[in-house]
Amino acid sequence: MLHAVIMAGGSGTRLWPESRRSHPKQFLAFEGTRTMIAATIDRVGELIPGERVVVVTGGSMKDLVIRSAPGLAVENILYEPAARNTAPCIGWAAVELLRKDPEATMVVLPADHVVKPDTVFCDTLRFAVDLIEEDPNRLVTLGIKPTFPATSYGYVQRDAALTSPAARRWASLTKAYSVVRFHEKPSGEKATEFLASGQFGWNGGIFVWKAGTILELIRRFEPAIGAELDAIAADGSPQSVQEHFPAMKNISIDYAVLERAESIVMIDTTFEWDDVGTWCSLERLYAGEKDEAGNIGIGVEILAVDSHGNVVRDGTPGHLYALLGVDDLIVVRTADATLIARKDHEEAVREIIEKLDGKYL
Known part of the structure; x- marks a missing residue:
């Protein structure tokens, strides 16, 4: 079988x-x-x-x-x-x-x-x-x-x-x-x-x-x-x-x-x-939800001015993200930690992990 x-x-x-x-x-x-x-x-x-x-x-x-x-x-x-x-x-x-x-x-x-x-x-x-x-x-x-x-x-x-x-x-x-x-x-x-x-x-x-x-x-x-x-x-x-x-x-x-x-x-x-191996993967998964400037808000409301290609994810309802003059950023917020990174640096998240203590791992 x-x-x-x-x-x-x-x-x-x-x-x-x-x-x-x-x-x-x-x-x-x-x-x-x-x-x-x-x-x-x-x-x-x-x-x-x-x-x-x-x-x-x-x-x-x-x-x-x-x-x-x-x-x-x-x-x-x-x-x-x-x-x-x-x-x-x-x-x-x-x-x-x-x-x-x-x-x-x-x-x-x-x-x-x-x-x-x-x-x-x-x-x-x-x-x-x-x-x-x-x-x-x-x-x-x-x-x-x-x-x-x-x-x-x-x-x-x-x-x-x-x-x-x-x-x-x-x-x-x-x-x-x-x-x-x-x-x-x-x-x-x-x-x-x-x-x-x-x-x-x-x-x-x-x-x-x-x-x-x-x-x-x-x-x-x-x-x-x-x-x-x-x-x-x-x-x-x-x-x-x-x-x-x-x-x-x-x-x-x-x-x-x-x-x-x-x-x-x-x-x-x-x-x-x-494989959703990196945060940029979400840009592919949610491609249909991009605004005219290529920004994606996942589980969050975003207001973007002169900002392009950003990916924002937050599981907390009611939190507005205002983006002003920023491009190609990944922003991920949880209850106790927030990641802000350029897309071309996302593979370096491991360097952040190496510097963290047990509380945030």
């Missing part, structure tokens, strides 16, 4: 001051009132019932997950005793799925992305599942169509288009390609080359594969992690997870498996996607 594994352990520090260690971005709402994690669970609901949705998160986020996803069974929430990146996270989820379903196929996806429309996303997953059923050894990644030369995403380089029966069945939706290799976050020059070639997709961190296949590949390429996962599988107790999970290497699934494995397939996606 098909299961969803939603990774919800990130800290989202680039969206400070709204995203905090105690309340990271997957528990924020950027479109309407649904949190990002709730929207992700709903998104796969057309294809995967709630009883087959697993959320992997940090132990400190237990209450946040329960509040954001009240319909999720408590036993379907896996709490990592330590942050160990995506390879241990996915490996542990595979272990737990195989305990219940020896033939499990798993969709792996982050909790904090925006995808539209849900119907096209689910059809793309159906295509991926069809490819897996055709060859259970395949690893399928969804390649996001690049729209600009991004330096903050990894890239997937494609090769020839598949012509298998599954590929032909879904030809009216999109195409699937064999993968040449995964590329880490590139320089601006290299990203421009990737975009111009038309042979690359962004690595959005959305994957489909058999749970048994990915677990076997983790054992093959990272035997030390595999041994710890096997110990958890053999014991099955919470104490075993507490003992063996922190002992695993901190490594992403990209480094651990995807950069070494064969039989990787990339599906060209046709849905809209944004």
Whole structure:
């Protein structure tokens, strides 16, 4: 059967001051009132019932997950005793799925992305599942169509288009390609080359594969992690997870498996996607709400005079922002902190984080 594994352990520090260690971005709402994690669970609901949705998160986020996803069974929430990146996270989820379903196929996806429309996303997953059923050894990644030369995403380089029966069945939706290799976050020059070639997709961190296949590949390429996962599988107790999970290497699934494995397939996606990784992402999400000068007020009233291209977000109703003679600013206000930054400095938010004490983190 098909299961969803939603990774919800990130800290989202680039969206400070709204995203905090105690309340990271997957528990924020950027479109309407649904949190990002709730929207992700709903998104796969057309294809995967709630009883087959697993959320992997940090132990400190237990209450946040329960509040954001009240319909999720408590036993379907896996709490990592330590942050160990995506390879241990996915490996542990595979272990737990195989305990219940020896033939499990798993969709792996982050909790904090925006995808539209849900119907096209689910059809793309159906295509991926069809490819897996055709060859259970395949690893399928969804390649996001690049729209600009991004330096903050990894890239997937494609090769020839598949012509298998599954590929032909879904030809009216999109195409699937064999993968040449995964590329880490590139320089601006290299990203421009990737975009111009038309042979690359962004690595959005959305994957489909058999749970048994990915677990076997983790054992093959990272035997030390595999041994710890096997110990958890053999014991099955919470104490075993507490003992063996922190002992695993901190490594992403990209480094651990995807950069070494064969039989990787990339599906060209046709849905809209944004990882909402920076405050400038909101300019894309709310593009339709810009005023004539390109200013956007999110949850707030703005009065702009001789001001252009500013993004203002505030969850406090009744607060007016008057902008006078300022351009290309990001202004984000919370109850205890306010960020004011130029758009071309937003990646430097991490420098603010490094200087903060615990009170504001």
